[in-house]
Amino acid sequence: MKNIFIIFLCASLLLCAREISLLPDGKMHLYILDVDQGDSFFVVTPQGKHILIDGGPNLSTLEHLGKYMSFFDRDIELVIVTHPDADHITSLPNVLHRYTVNNILLSGALHTSGRYQELLDTISQKEISVLLPSPTQDILIDGITLDIIWPPPNIVGLHPSSQNNFSIVTRMMFGNDTILFTGDIEEEAEQLILASGVNVRSTIMTAPHHGSRTSSSTGFLLEVNPDLILISAGKDNRYGHPHGDVLDRYTSLNIPIKTTPSLGTISMKFDGV
Numbered sequence: 001m002k003n004i005f006i007i008f009l010c011a012s013l014l015l016c017a018r019e020i021s022l023l024p025d026g027k028m029h030l031y032i033l034d035v036d037q038g039d040s041f042f043v044v045t046p047q048g049k050h051i052l053i054d055g056g057p058n059l060s061t062l063e064h065l066g067k068y069m070s071f072f073d074r075d076i077e078l079v080i081v082t083h084p085d086a087d088h089i090t091s092l093p094n095v096l097h098r099y100t101v102n103n104i105l106l107s108g109a110l111h112t113s114g115r116y117q118e119l120l121d122t123i124s125q126k127e128i129s130v131l132l133p134s135p136t137q138d139i140l141i142d143g144i145t146l147d148i149i150w151p152p153p154n155i156v157g158l159h160p161s162s163q164n165n166f167s168i169v170t171r172m173m174f175g176n177d178t179i180l181f182t183g184d185i186e187e188e189a190e191q192l193i194l195a196s197g198v199n200v201r202s203t204i205m206t207a208p209h210h211g212s213r214t215s216s217s218t219g220f221l222l223e224v225n226p227d228l229i230l231i232s233a234g235k236d237n238r239y240g241h242p243h244g245d246v247l248d249r250y251t252s253l254n255i256p257i258k259t260t261p262s263l264g265t266i267s268m269k270f271d272g273v
């Protein structure tokens with residue numbers, strides 16, 4: 001009986017310590033989740049709200065959310081679905097079932113995969129508020145500004161030949177830090193974004209399309225001018241992401257990188273100053 005009491009006490013203390021460590025601390029936390037070959041990024045705002053950008057190629061995003069969210073908190077303020085490819089959405093129907101998602105941002109491009117349809121069905125079944133990219137309306141959450149710089153709104157309802165170039169690109173601003181989330185855009189979208197004249201300069205950038213050879217064009221890198229590039233990819237993945245030529249390009253421009261294959265989940269903290 002005494003042993004059971006001690007085990008219960010230890011478990012309670014551990015749970016308390018975990019919950020205390022997850023209390024809002026006035027900082028923005030960014031997690032590049034280690035989900036294998038795909039993308040899933042999680043942001044905790046200074047007041048403890050949650051933003052999820054993509055849901056990876058498997059269900060591991062759910063496991064990660066369990067680690068970084070309070071046991072008693074089931075709310076996600078915003079889910080951004082950069083584009084409907086399987087390596088970005090696979091966990092999302094489950095996320096929508098397990099958590100209360102207040103808003104979901106979709107690119108507006110059409111797609112016919114079963115998993116994407118399941119996601120759309122879940123959104124409508126749960127009556128989740130759907131947002132579409134707007135060039136004139138930023139999203140503000142707890143002192144964080146999300147400027148959705150791509151795609152343009154006139155793609156709504158289109159069946160694009162390449163989903164990648166219609167990925168949602170978000171410039172997230174908090175204090176002096178700016179993070180550019182690029183989805184799977186390739187050179188064509190990079191050039192169109194530059195041609196639009198929008199401000200892309202950012203201190204941190206996620207590597208477009210996992211560092212593929214068809215992305216990260218020099219002109220785009222020069223304009224974004226990041227101090228750090230974060231790469232989400234699977235170890236020894238069959239696509240060869242990130243590509244050696246692209247890594248050489250980053251090196252030649254003196255841009256350091258951090259990758260999930262070498263580091264696992266990457267976590268960063270921002271003070272907002």
Ligand SMILES: [Zn+2]
Pocket residue numbers: 038039085087088184209210
């Ligand atoms: Zn991808």
